[in-house]
Amino acid sequence: MHLNRENEVLLSKEGNGQKRKSSCPDRRRGEIEGGLIYHDGPVEFANGKFIDDDSWVVIAPYIFIPPRGNMILLVAFAVLSIGVSFVCSLLEAALLSLTPSYIARLRDTRPALHTRLAKLKQNIDQPLAAILTLNTIAHTVGATGVGAQVTVVFGEAWLGAASAVMTLLILILSEIIPKTIGASYWRQLSPMLAPTLDGMVWILKPFIWLSERITNRIGKDSQDTDMRGEIKALAQIGLEEKSLDPDETRVITNILNLHDIPVKEAMTPRTVCVTVKPQMTVAEFDKALGRSAFTRFPVMDGGENALGYVHKADTYHADDTAELKSIMHPVKSVNAEDNVEHIFTSMVLDRQHLCVVYDELGTWVGLITMEDVIETILGQDIVDETDNVANLRKYAKQRWTKGRRHQGA
Known part of the structure; x- marks a missing residue:
């Protein structure tokens, strides 16, 4: 390998006689376009050695070692994006799984928690808007940052593969797993919902305000909740899961049908x-x-x-x-x-x-x-x-x- 006076690098692998030429914008940094070599000082090679500022000698085919600074940024973007999205999905599933009956039971045992959870459920649009806003920001910034760093470290050829891997990680680690945990353990997570979501709502207040202005202009129909139908369906589910006896299910259903x-x-x-x-x-x-x-x-x-x-x-x-x-x-x-x-x-x-x-x-x-x-x-x-x-x-x-x-x- 030789760095000549015209700021070009000649690469060769010993034994095959093949050569490639690539421009080097910074002779002193020894950077090769396409991400083959990038260094701020002497480049690390397997079975290779640094001769002087103007030349390299490769004894055996080299192994590329990416620069540590860029790899740290790549991993940081990926972990930050998936981690924030994990928390958002966990909070969303737990919030939507909260039942009115559970909140009502907290009135006597934990009145403070009852008040805060009841407020969240009563105005559920705000915490949901905060969760979705933060989740979208995490996905967008994370995907953009990971894509940029993959291009710098590995080259544009690896951008498609990196996008596929990132999509799979987001799907599994920040959607399926946290939402399953939130839907299964919402009772245990309920004490942390109120302070966490209140903080998110306060921080993202401008985005929530904008979201409310838009939705109010579009129009919001009042929800028509068939509470009787839902209770009868729950009674039937309780029967199928053997949580309720047939007599109990029949009595609940008949009481709700009295008005008909x-x-x-x-x-x-x-x-x-x-x-x-x-x-x-x-x-x-x-x-x-x-x-x-x-x-x-x-x-x-x-x-x-x-x-x-x-x-x-x-x-x-x-x-x-x-x-x-x-x-x-x-x-x-x-x-x-x-x-x-x-x-x-x-x-x-x-x-x-x-x-x-x-x-x-x-x-x-x-x-x-x-x-x-x-x-x-x-x-x-x-x-x-x-x-x-x-x-x-x-x-x-x-x-x-x-x-x-x-x-x-």
């Missing part, structure tokens, strides 16, 4: 209801219904108007000659098309155990009791030792069908 179930589907049909007349005496009641399994009886007049109801326990303390209208309790009338959730709330507030159900034509069609509502929630009939029929609605339909057959005969 009309009263007529939960009531006890009229055909199996037992009613009494207001003029009936206590003695007559005791003789006719004293052994009945029912405890409450609606008092109806001749026009099928509900006047009230009688509790069997009240007849024990009344005079035998007293009429039932004198000891009856007021009863509420409800529409058959109303939903069970509304009726259940009304019954609890009014301390009513029984309501008389009328259809849209004003015809009495049945009764709905607290037991009917509970059976709807549980998804099964409540049967005690005195019940002869488990499902009164099914029994009433069978009786109605049988009566129609007799009429047809």
Whole structure:
């Protein structure tokens, strides 16, 4: 190898006789264009030696050793880019995994943390904007810096390979791994979310302000959250993962469906209801219904108007000659098309155990009791030792069908 007076370098590998010529812009630095040799002093060679300022002698094929300064910059850009992106992805996954129920539970145990996390979730756009801004800056600066240093150290021919390696490292080390960790260990990471994200929001406030101005101009639709659907889906997931029993899943689902179930589907049909007349005496009641399994009886007049109801326990303390209208309790009338959730709330507030159900034509069609509502929630009939029929609605339909057959005969 020879550095001549025209600032050119002649390279040769001993044994093959091949030569290449490359311009040298700085004779004293001995730099060869394309990154073959770059040095600030004597160049290190394997099996080679430095002769003087003007010439080199290569005894064997050389091994290129990149300059340390540029390699440090290359590694620094790569580590900084991947490291910052790792933290951003970790914070993003943990923040999005925080559930309202977990934050609500912190109200009693860790009120300060509850307040800060609730604030983050309430205005989640700001921390997300901070995370995405910092992540984008890290990717852009890191990729640019790595590309520039690869060109200096290894040459432009290696730029494509370096880009592919950098893309793979970013995908695995700063996306897949941190987001998996954040989604799996968000509870453990939640204490560090608030201070870290608050600091990021404060530092990147100008970028967040600009982002908010742009998004506000584009327009932001209010989110329509189907909370009922999400809870039912969570209950189903809990069942599939064996975290919830089938009975628990059924009860949760039925409670959330109460507002969609009309009263007529939960009531006890009229055909199996037992009613009494207001003029009936206590003695007559005791003789006719004293052994009945029912405890409450609606008092109806001749026009099928509900006047009230009688509790069997009240007849024990009344005079035998007293009429039932004198000891009856007021009863509420409800529409058959109303939903069970509304009726259940009304019954609890009014301390009513029984309501008389009328259809849209004003015809009495049945009764709905607290037991009917509970059976709807549980998804099964409540049967005690005195019940002869488990499902009164099914029994009433069978009786109605049988009566129609007799009429047809």
